[in-house]
Amino acid sequence: MTREELKAAAIAMLDRAYCPYSHFPVGAALECDDGTVFTGCNVENAAYPAGLCAERNAIFHAVAEGYTRFRRIVVAGRGTDYCVPCGICRQVMREFAPDLEIICLNGGGEEQSFTLSQLLPHSFGPEHLS
Numbered sequence: 001m002t003r004e005e006l007k008a009a010a011i012a013m014l015d016r017a018y019c020p021y022s023h024f025p026v027g028a029a030l031e032c033d034d035g036t037v038f039t040g041c042n043v044e045n046a047a048y049p050a051g052l053c054a055e056r057n058a059i060f061h062a063v064a065e066g067y068t069r070f071r072r073i074v075v076a077g078r079g080t081d082y083c084v085p086c087g088i089c090r091q092v093m094r095e096f097a098p099d100l101e102i103i104c105l106n107g108g109g110e111e112q113s114f115t116l117s118q119l120l121p122h123s124f125g126p127e128h129l130s
């Protein structure tokens, strides 16, 4: 999938977001190292903390299907600001892909790209437990 196709896959997921409380849809498209793509959207809940972000939805879907090596992820929002991942999602990305590229989109489809180490410097990971 090209970069533009991956961006389109994340944008398409905005329509699947279940966000009746925040009214803030987020879509994500995760590319594995073999090119396989998993998508996700945010799924909220009346018991607010039970909700899940779009990025973790995509990552957990990939892991459940046996994929744990990731190249890049697109995070799409509809706001004027670039939709950057929350802290918990950054830590989940760190577990599997310390060199992940994170492509953040605003509502106009413009992008700003980061490395995970830019968004989560001096991070804690699996190797610290050994």
Ligand code: THU
Binding pocket: 019, 022, 024, 025, 026, 041, 042, 043, 044, 051, 052, 053, 054, 055, 084, 085, 086, 089
């Ligand atoms: N949200 C995401 O899906 N990803 C992020 O990284 C930022 C926040 C969702 C969670 C919640 O459903 C809504 O956006 C407002 O916080």
